[in-house]
Amino acid sequence: MLSRCPSAIMWHMPYIKEDSMPDTAAGRRRSLLQETRCQTCSLSSLCLPLALELEDMDQFDAIIRRRAPLKKGESLFRQGSPFTSVYAVRSGSLKQVTTGGSGDDQLTNFYLPSELVGLDGIDEETYPGSVVALETTTVCEIPFDRLDALSAKLPELRTQLYRSMSKEMRDDRRMMRLLSRKTADQRLATFFTSLSDRFRRRGYSAYSFRLSMPRADIGNYLGLAVETVSRILGRFQQQGLVAVSGREVHILDLDALIEVAEEEGCR
Amino acid sequence: MLSRCPSAIMWHMPYIKEDSMPDTAAGRRRSLLQETRCQTCSLSSLCLPLALELEDMDQFDAIIRRRAPLKKGESLFRQGSPFTSVYAVRSGSLKQVTTGGSGDDQLTNFYLPSELVGLDGIDEETYPGSVVALETTTVCEIPFDRLDALSAKLPELRTQLYRSMSKEMRDDRRMMRLLSRKTADQRLATFFTSLSDRFRRRGYSAYSFRLSMPRADIGNYLGLAVETVSRILGRFQQQGLVAVSGREVHILDLDALIEVAEEEGCR
DNA sequence: GGCCGGCGTTGCGCTGGATCAAGCGCGGCG
């Protein structure tokens, strides 16, 4: 399984220019051997064990479980199945979908590498939504009972876990605001600036990346019809804000985009 | 324990008729002494220390701090102020408001007794929104550093804390769905059925209660204009679903209301 | 190579709810 070459950082590059890839055969070999360890994971500065000392990290390492990579479209877990673990995304990306009543889906989140999936299942002991891979995706499975127990011993881990949950709540609030107050233009601008920022924090280009999700998912997530997404993307392009071709995105004027995302006085 | 008259259950009645208030100087004195203890709090079956043993509850009790009751309109804390504590609502109700950019407020939550306020401030160490009393309201302040430390020792407390956060995330997702997929009618129906349910769980009537918030807040929360709220309330009344007079609400046909809230095939 | 199906774009008419603008009722206060 580990013989596949791309190191974790390669794997989850949303868009990779070959020549910008600092990794080498040597680095790759290293990752072959050690990829399963947090200490050598390129995401360690963003991920759950972020604040742990080396020896503590070993303990943490001991409880995480590797899963076979998910192919595009496969589920990490399904809505309603019993809650057992949370998952840290290692590479690739996922969407969370909640199905209600009669076939009406709501996409509530996209997950990128280093993010924690499944925290909203702790309560009630079943997952409230399905989580599906948008592309080939690898995750670390973290059985929650063991994480909970370990978090009693390791204050930094506990803090980090509280923080992750808190951050997700905060993001949810931002999303609510987007959904209830922003225009379609603002929503899309927000979506792009926010993606750009998330990529930047992970060490990728803030200006050029590849969307792993189809338009329909973007629309669903933002509370817009596909057609509206498409139209507005067209307009943004026309205005020189972005260059979009299929799923390839180049942000041409980030400041202007931020401005659109935040303009309030449109009343 | 049950003798104390302005029992917490009175205190947080959504609507209190003066003459039904059995409170007296004597009762008040007693409550000053005992009210601060979780063991005698009528909310203990819903609140954070829900699963604690008696001796553990004492430890928990030791870290909580009383606050002077908030009057209507007063803030528990303001957006951006440093995060120090979470709060459990004892009586009354609160709203959380996030102000963005230029005077554009978004109301992200209403809090009822036993609910935990401020959890979304853990990350980033400032509160992401102001929390304001909708009526006279009392809360228990729980300094977060001490709660965190105690949660290391008490697994039940830790679990409960994780659950509270998880539940809030789950509710947020429901809210996103409401905001992005539901019609105005469905939103209001959902709002009422959900309030009804929350009151019921707290031991009050599921069918008749008093709204502590003005129409404008309801509209803001649901992503609707005040006028729309008003119109649809009128329509519901006409259809015999509810009887509304000012802030007094009587639910006449809960099942029908639930039906409205959930109908999907409106396409 | 040619066919087919999924994804994305574009055009057009319709409508739910926002917005603007009065009016109304009630509680507080001089």
Add this chain to the structure above:
DNA sequence: CGCCGCGCTTGATCCAGCGCAACGCCGGCC
């Protein structure tokens, strides 16, 4: 008591974005 102002309702108009429909593009498969 009567005035004022806020919160709520009601009516009229407008428009952002939806739904439908047709079309184009691209990638996979026989």
